[in-house]
Every structure is written in C-alpha cells, then in structure tokens.
Amino acid sequence: MQYPDYRPRRMRRTETLRRMVRETRLSVDNLVYPMFVVPGTGVERAIPSMPGQANLSVDKAVEMAAKAADLGIPAVILFGIPERKDAVGSEAWSANGVVQKAAKAIKKRCPDLVVIADACFCEYTDHGHCGVLHEGHLDNDASLENLARTVVSYARAGIDMVAPSGMLDGFVGACRESLDEEGFIDTVIMAYSAKYASGYYGPFRDAVDSAPKSGDRRGYQMDSANAAEAVREVSMDVAEGADIVMVKPALAYLDIIRVISDEINLPVAAYNVSGEYAMIEAAAANGWIEKERVVMETLTGIRRAGADMILTYHALYAAALLARR
Numbered sequence: 001m002q003y004p005d006y007r008p009r010r011m012r013r014t015e016t017l018r019r020m021v022r023e024t025r026l027s028v029d030n031l032v033y034p035m036f037v038v039p040g041t042g043v044e045r046a047i048p049s050m051p052g053q054a055n056l057s058v059d060k061a062v063e064m065a066a067k068a069a070d071l072g073i074p075a076v077i078l079f080g081i082p083e084r085k086d087a088v089g090s091e092a093w094s095a096n097g098v099v100q101k102a103a104k105a106i107k108k109r110c111p112d113l114v115v116i117a118d119a120c121f122c123e124y125t126d127h128g129h130c131g132v133l134h135e136g137h138l139d140n141d142a143s144l145e146n147l148a149r150t151v152v153s154y155a156r157a158g159i160d161m162v163a164p165s166g167m168l169d170g171f172v173g174a175c176r177e178s179l180d181e182e183g184f185i186d187t188v189i190m191a192y193s194a195k196y197a198s199g200y201y202g203p204f205r206d207a208v209d210s211a212p213k214s215g216d217r218r219g220y221q222m223d224s225a226n227a228a229e230a231v232r233e234v235s236m237d238v239a240e241g242a243d244i245v246m247v248k249p250a251l252a253y254l255d256i257i258r259v260i261s262d263e264i265n266l267p268v269a270a271y272n273v274s275g276e277y278a279m280i281e282a283a284a285a286n287g288w289i290e291k292e293r294v295v296m297e298t299l300t301g302i303r304r305a306g307a308d309m310i311l312t313y314h315a316l317y318a319a320a321l322l323a324r325r
C-alpha cells in the first residue's frame with residue numbers, strides 16, 4: 001500500500017463512503033443508564049456537579065426508566081440513597097429500601113427493561129466506606145455477609161442483574177453463592193472487577209453523599225498505575241462466577257478495557273463515570289467544545305477500546321442522537 005496508487009483519502013471523501021468502512025459501531029444496545037433513587041414522592045432534585053442528572057424518588061425514577069426504554073436503551077442501573085445511614089449500611093438489604101421499591105415499580109411499568117442494582121454500602125453507611133469498618137479498616141469478610149444479604153434482597157425485588165461495586169476480595173463468589181442458595185440461579189452478576197481509586201468519582205459522591213468521612217478507598221480500590229493487576233482481579237471474578245466484567249473509570253483506562261476484552265472471554269462493560277460526564281458538560285456549557293461531537297466521539301472511543309456495554313449518564317442524550325441517524 002503505497003502512495004500514489006493507494007490514497008487513503010479516497011474512502012474518506014463522502015459520509016456514505018466513510019459509513020461503509022467504519023470499523024466501530026455505537027448502538028443504543030450498548031448503553032446502560034445510571035439513576036439515583038431517593039426516598040419520598042415527586043422528588044426530582046438536580047445534582048449541581050452533574051448538569052442534567054437528578055436524584056429521583058421512585059415515581060420519578062419509573063418515569064425516567066420508561067423514557068430510557070422508549071428510546072431503546074436496554075438497561076438501567078440503580079443507586080439508592082437511604083432514609084437513614086448507619087454503621088453497617090443496613091438499609092441496603094431492607095425489603096423496603098428505595099432500590100427494592102424502584103426495581104419493583106420499574107419492572108411493573110417496563111417488564112422488558114433490564115434492571116441492574118449497584119450493590120455497595122458507601123451510600124448506606126454513616127462513615128461512607130464500602131462495608132463494615134473494624135478499627136478504621138474495611139472488614140472484608142464481615143462486609144461479604146452483608147453483600148450476600150443485599151443481593152438476595154435485590155433478587156427478591158425482581159432485579160435482573162446485581163453489580164457488586166465494593167472491590168472486596170471474594171465479592172463475586174459471595175454473591176453467586178447466596179443467590180444460588182436462594183434459588184436465584186438466573187440473576188446475572190455484573191462485577192466491578194477492575195475499579196480504580198479515582199478522582200473522577202467526585203460528582204458521584206456529591207450525588208449520593210458517599211464520600212468517606214475519614215481516609216479514602218485506596219485500601220480496596222485499585223492503584224491507577226496498575227494494569228497486570230487488573231487482569232488478575234478480572235480473572236478472579238471470572239472464576240467466582242461473574243457474567244459480565246467491568247472496567248471503571250473508562251477514559252483514563254482505555255488500555256485496560258483493551259487488555260481485558262482481548263484476554264477475557266466474557267462481555268466487558270466500561271463505566272463512563274461522573275467526572276468524565278461533568279467535564280464534557282462543563283466545557284460544553286462554556287462553549288469550549290461541541291457537546292454532540294464530543295459525546296459521540298467519547299462513547300465510540302470506549303467501544304473501540306473493546307467495551308461491549310457502556311454505563312453512561314449520556315445514555316438518553318446519545319440514544320436520541322442515534323435515533324436521528
């Protein structure tokens with residue numbers, strides 16, 4: 001392939017030609033929409049650091065989920081903000097918790113929409129850590145017991161998929177075992193397998209008021225400098241029964257998405273996190289970038305890196321754009 005016999009520009013000349021040789025497809029089928037459910041009714045509280053996103057009470061969450069389903073988005077992932085936080089995060093496994101209630105209501109309105117529930121304790125504990133604390137440190141195995149209770153209560157509420165996000169050792173095995181014991185053999189596990197300790201979670205922690213009151217999450221989330229460790233973490237989750245593995249965040253970790261999708265024979269999800277969303281929104285609001293182009297370029301880039309599905313706050317926005325194409 002040599003100039004002037006081969007001219008790469010030939011196939012870039014028109015949109016139709018470009019469309020014929022496009023290597024990566026972004027489809028609405030790839031999108032998962034995260035939602036923040038709060039107690040009460042009629043609540044739609046804007047999240048300042050995530051323009052366009054809101055904390056929603058169950059009734060409003062149902063409306064939003066229906067909107068997502070109408071746009072063809074296959075799945076939503078629910079995060080709950082409890083009525084009351086305590087030391088162990090016990091509202092996470094309450095049959096009347098916001099996530100359990102929202103899941104029931106959403107499945108009733110949109111039976112075909114896949115409802116995923118994030119399973120962690122940082123939104124539910126008064127100290128903001130992702131499990132039970134023992135002398136200031138996260139007690140791994142005590143936290144696993146609570147995780148097992150939580151995913152079973154989610155399955156009872158009709159959730160299709162649980163997404164344990166705490167980066168505890170053995171968390172996928174604990175979920176699979178407890179679900180199977182209770183007969184929920186078809187409940188899917190989407191594991192946050194390679195989740196990095198990241199500054200990009202800032203706006204999310206405002207949204208769910210989950211910033212650790214003391215210390216940070218570096219004792220359980222991964223060091224951002226590590227790649228081989230991601231393969232190790234993901235392999236463990238595969239062995240423990242994960243159905244989908246996730247890399248999170250997405251943009252500073254596209255190389256990790258690539259490695260995992262090359263090496264692991266399971267669907268790979270990538271989480272385009274709150275800070276990544278906030279940066280695009282802020283720059284677009286200032287007129288510094290074109291939002292439409294940058295959102296599509298970003299999501300396509302995550303797909304190109306190897307992600308089969310993308311959890312993104314831009315899901316509804318992107319789905320609407322894709323429908324026009």
Ligand code: PBG
Nearest residue numbers: 120165166200201204273274275
């Ligand atoms: C916590 C959790 C986090 C996110 C989802 N679940 C981050 C954290 O606080 O450690 C981040 C999502 C986002 O930033 O969009 N288990």
Ligand code: ZN
Nearest residue numbers: 120121122130
């Ligand atoms: Zn957590």
